[in-house]
Amino acid sequence: MNEERYHELLGRLLDDELDSTQARELADWLPQNPDLRSDVQDHLLLWDLFSQQCQRERTADAFVEACKTRIAAGADENIFVRETEHKLRDAVGKTARTEGKSALSFIYWLRRFIPPPRWVVGFGAVLLVILGVWLFPPTGNEPTLAVAMGTRVIIERGGHSFPAQNGLKLLTGDLLKTASNDATLITCSRENTRIVISPNAALNIVSWKSGKRFELRQGRIEATVAHQPRGNPMVWRTAQAEATVVGTEFTMESATNATRLEVIEGTVKLTSLDNRQSIQLTNSQYAIAVPGIELKPQRFSGGLGTILREYWLGAEGFHVGNLTHDARYPNQPSGRDYLSSFAGPTNWGVNYGGRFRGYLHPPKTGVYIFWITANESAQLLLSSDETPGRAEMLASLSQSAPGGEWEKYPWQKSDPVALQAGRKYYIEALHKASNTGGDHCSVAWQPPGGKREVILGKFLSPFISTGEKGIP
Amino acid sequence: MRQADPFSLNEFSDLVREHQSGLRAFIRALGVETDCVDDLAQEVFVIAYRRREHFDNDKDFGKWLRGIARNLVMNERRKEARHARIISGPFTDMLLENQAEKETAEPTDLRRLVQAMNDCIAELPERSRDLLRKRYEAQNNASTLSGLFKMRPDAIRQSLMRIRAWVKQCVQNKQAWR
Numbered sequence: 001m002n003e004e005r006y007h008e009l010l011g012r013l014l015d016d017e018l019d020s021t022q023a024r025e026l027a028d029w030l031p032q033n034p035d036l037r038s039d040v041q042d043h044l045l046l047w048d049l050f051s052q053q054c055q056r057e058r059t060a061d062a063f064v065e066a067c068k069t070r071i072a073a074g075a076d077e078n079i080f081v082r083e084t085e086h087k088l089r090d091a092v093g094k095t096a097r098t099e100g101k102s103a104l105s106f107i108y109w110l111r112r113f114i115p116p117p118r119w120v121v122g123f124g125a126v127l128l129v130i131l132g133v134w135l136f137p138p139t140g141n142e143p144t145l146a147v148a149m150g151t152r153v154i155i156e157r158g159g160h161s162f163p164a165q166n167g168l169k170l171l172t173g174d175l176l177k178t179a180s181n182d183a184t185l186i187t188c189s190r191e192n193t194r195i196v197i198s199p200n201a202a203l204n205i206v207s208w209k210s211g212k213r214f215e216l217r218q219g220r221i222e223a224t225v226a227h228q229p230r231g232n233p234m235v236w237r238t239a240q241a242e243a244t245v246v247g248t249e250f251t252m253e254s255a256t257n258a259t260r261l262e263v264i265e266g267t268v269k270l271t272s273l274d275n276r277q278s279i280q281l282t283n284s285q286y287a288i289a290v291p292g293i294e295l296k297p298q299r300f301s302g303g304l305g306t307i308l309r310e311y312w313l314g315a316e317g318f319h320v321g322n323l324t325h326d327a328r329y330p331n332q333p334s335g336r337d338y339l340s341s342f343a344g345p346t347n348w349g350v351n352y353g354g355r356f357r358g359y360l361h362p363p364k365t366g367v368y369i370f371w372i373t374a375n376e377s378a379q380l381l382l383s384s385d386e387t388p389g390r391a392e393m394l395a396s397l398s399q400s401a402p403g404g405e406w407e408k409y410p411w412q413k414s415d416p417v418a419l420q421a422g423r424k425y426y427i428e429a430l431h432k433a434s435n436t437g438g439d440h441c442s443v444a445w446q447p448p449g450g451k452r453e454v455i456l457g458k459f460l461s462p463f464i465s466t467g468e469k470g471i472p
Numbered sequence: 473m474r475q476a477d478p479f480s481l482n483e484f485s486d487l488v489r490e491h492q493s494g495l496r497a498f499i500r501a502l503g504v505e506t507d508c509v510d511d512l513a514q515e516v517f518v519i520a521y522r523r524r525e526h527f528d529n530d531k532d533f534g535k536w537l538r539g540i541a542r543n544l545v546m547n548e549r550r551k552e553a554r555h556a557r558i559i560s561g562p563f564t565d566m567l568l569e570n571q572a573e574k575e576t577a578e579p580t581d582l583r584r585l586v587q588a589m590n591d592c593i594a595e596l597p598e599r600s601r602d603l604l605r606k607r608y609e610a611q612n613n614a615s616t617l618s619g620l621f622k623m624r625p626d627a628i629r630q631s632l633m634r635i636r637a638w639v640k641q642c643v644q645n646k647q648a649w650r
Binding site: 007010012015026040045047321379392395398409 | 481484488489493496497500503505506509510514517518519521523527535539543546549550559561562563564565566567568569570571572574582585589590593604605607608609611613614629630632637639640643649
């Protein structure tokens, strides 16, 4: 690349006109030119500062206000969902209260004209209710969508697509799609059923009135289902299985080749669409429906002692991104093993990527600090609970550190994290080994009042794998 | 937290005001898409606020924010390309690495840098200043600017790049950069 080409690409970068091929060209060329690498970074920084001065929507005031709003709102998907639920509940409550108030006012009004005895008033009220129901039949128990502001949820209805608004009544036949970072919630107006739809999901409302039926085309849902009418259970269908729910709390995840159902509380009947085999899942059980494999209930509290490591051989590059952008990632690892501590093998190979997955079981409630070390690069993620989707990056390194060297770079060390004994937390480390040899990857922690040490297997349990064809 | 009651949102807002500009520019310099910079920067402050009790008052708050920002950008790196808020994965890898090497260097005095930038822009010919304003204030792209300035889009791009390179050199000459 000559200077002219460099300036052309830099200009396109600064004008937001750089396509992915040009970005790759720049990324491939710049590592050999440290001065120009800094030049790119300085230009990005400088012209963003200028843009902050020029654009009204980017002023410091606008930014600070937006931050305050997000902080006040919790700006967290769960809080977001909870708030949406509250708003929805409030809205439903208001309607109910308003309706109640009108009815009550009318009774008071009646009382002004009808003298005691009170049974006359009572009789009048009953009559009024019967008349009201006859004249204005109650609206059905329609599913209502809670969509928080800024959330992208698309509804496909009758051949048209439109963005969903908060409070939208869903109709039979609606296909609902969530964007990559946006969760949403379905509630039912007359029962305590709530369905949280995770990002990147597609859900079809097959029927509602004569038993609720859904088709989960992709993605994950978490549902708390109120007791359903006898003979009209709620039914969830995926490409591989059908779950019949009378009233329970469960999660369901649909991928291309498998469906995973976890029952937190209650009972769900799961039927494989491949061979019509049915099983009943109860509290803390899960099963995976994969064509050609027998359905089997399993406990989802994996035993303590190990952590799962999956590896992808023949993955070139230095960065974790080289692993996560490998076509085989995450569904087709070259292999997997179970480690008795959070330390991968040393000098094991070249050009491979690894993913450690499991649950952390803190022995004490308190504040923990984590470290990661690796050759070449690695990332450590921890969830606020056992859900992988809530995992956040704790520590990372994009350049190699020697084995046992925990503080070569400041971001190898996490901020303090508060954890509770008796709970389990999803933990994951991504590791990329290059062609230089000397590969290793380990994670250490410092429990409250303790010393830094590699996390031992007794505090870990492996990620509950979905089998060889499983869901990531 | 430095100079602030860690539990007061108003006090925290002062810290946001103090650090927002540099943090946003820092995030952009890691290869985050223009439209996503402020969104990601807000997430950094939300996380910082949530974890404010863990911040050591004796440490550099800006550095702590930049650490959180790095992690968030690396999170973006893990997403599928079409969902990520970065220009491109390999490009961001390269910028992350470059930035990591710079982290040990003396931090730039942002006020001085912005002052120098404005001084340099003031030294530009009127037409060049006008081109910059129309590019950044009105957020016009090269095609629109070509209509306004009666120039071909590639000539607009070249002019803009020449102006930018000159301003950057001018800022460096004023020794406002590290």
